[in-house]
Amino acid sequence: MHADLPAQLALPPAPLVFVDLETTGGTFGVDRITEIGIVEAGPQGVSQWTSLVNPQKPIPAFVQQLTGIDDAMVRNAPTFEELAADLLDRMNGRLFVAHNAHFDHGFLKGEFKRIGMRFVPDVLCTVQLSRAVYPAETRHGLDALVERHALVPSARHRALADADLLWQFWQHLHRAHAPELVRAHVERVMRRFQLAAHIDEETIERIPAGCGVYVFYGDDDAPLYVGRSVRLRQRVRSHLTGPRRSAKDLRLAALVRRVEWRATGGEIGALLAEAQLTAAVRPALNRAPKSRPGDARGAPWLHAGAIAIEERDAATGERAFHVIDRWQYLGTVAALSDALALPASANPASFDLATYRILAERLARGLAFTPLTLDAPAHAAF
Structure with a gap:
């Protein structure tokens, strides 16, 4: 079914697909898709597509009651694998729009991956978009959008009907707000998966x-x-x-x-x-370092040999030791015992200005380090 695209819609550069799924449950990798509904909107107009999907496993009774989709309805439906090529072509190059998009995108990504196909559309979640446009509201579920914006459901918990509600919500946003505002909010909440x-x-x-x-x-x-x-x-x-x-x-x-x-x-x-x-x-887009007052080429190394500076990554908690000798950075190791795998000493004729700039002031201020020897690292108390 095709229709003309309403005028003055602030569409992103890519066409849109509003997508909703029904599934046997909510667990990725365990549950399977039972129905797919898509509303496509772009320069060529608006079209709809839907299909039941054979999940190749029983549909739990509570899901049958919620969606109205039972085992008999999907028994002769195509499997996801049979639909996959056409479905990917239908969504490829389009902005993927869904309500609680992590769910729908995650299920489709998993199904495509299971059969060896790659699915990486940019994703827009209408829950996040509603929160961005209407921050004073506390409820952003699909039923709340229907009530708040006078959307017209043809059914609930059926894939195409719910996808159509998202298309109605999109149209409402463009009737109620300036296109520039909608674009700004869309750009802010969109997740770009093809970067x-x-x-x-x-x-x-x-x-x-x-x-x-x-x-x-x-x-x-x-x-x-x-x-x-x-x-x-x-x-x-x-x-x-x-x-x-x-x-x-x-x-x-x-x-x-x-x-x-x-x-x-x-x-x-x-x-x-x-x-x-x-x-x-020597990357093309990095700026060459400029000389600074106080740069001391050939500054003396005030230690008997190499030293190791311990750090812990605040984000991961991982421990690392950075090995330095004569103002030259020799490498980073996970344990002091691994330091001996690095060169025993630096070239005495060399002086790395960048290393000096990074460490000289820190060491002068008392940055803790462990002196290393050629035979074994000495575990100095910090």
């Missing part, structure tokens, strides 16, 4: 939450940018998505093809690793 080139949300979720460094690479695997953060995953995501991106971030997102990262066990480790990586790979 840049081949970097998607699954990649981002593998990045540690705590301190670390990252490298963005572009075409031909050329290093573009080295950065650090005490919230590594959040920082990488912020480069690639969000309404507050800088011009530099917008340019970076257009160029990035892949990202590498390394946990550093703390903020000092992130500073040291960032300086080391920047010097090693």
Whole structure:
């Protein structure tokens, strides 16, 4: 069924699919989909699609009572695998809109993954959108939206009927508010799962939450940018998505093809690793360090040999030891006993200004460290 798109709707750049599912229960990986309903809205107009789905397992009695979908209705329905190719084509490249979108997106993502297909649309949750637009309201469930905004349900707890309520809510927002306001709220609550080139949300979720460094690479695997953060995953995501991106971030997102990262066990480790990586790979978009008053090239090393600086990552609790010798950062290890696997000493002729800048003042202020010997690390009391 097709209809013309109402005028003056502030659609995002991608067309929209309003999606609702009925399932055998609420547990990902255990329960299965019994019905899918989709309302598609875009420049070509509005259309609807729905199908029962054979879950290949019994539907619990309380779910049958809630949805009206029983075992007999789905017995001869197509399985998800039989629907998957057409369904993915129907939703691919469109903004996925659902109420409590974590549920619907999570079920579909799991079903596609089970049969070896990748499903990474950008996602907009209408619960979060309602909270953003109407912060004074306390209830944002679908029944509350129906009551508050005079939406017209054709049924409840059936997939297409509930998807249509989301489409009605979307239209209400554009009748009741300026397009610029709606766009701003949509941008604020939207979750971008396809972030840049081949970097998607699954990649981002593998990045540690705590301190670390990252490298963005572009075409031909050329290093573009080295950065650090005490919230590594959040920082990488912020480069690639969000309404507050800088011009530099917008340019970076257009160029990035892949990202590498390394946990550093703390903020000092992130500073040291960032300086080391920047010097090693010479990324195109990092600024060259400027000279500062007080820089002391060749400043004397005031210790008998290498030292280890212990840190704990505030976000993860992980412990790390950063090994330094003669103002050179030799690496980070998880235990003092592992320090002997690093070079026994630095090149006496070398002086790393970046390491000096990071550590000289901290050590002068009494930053605790453990002296190391060639034979074994000495466990000095801090």
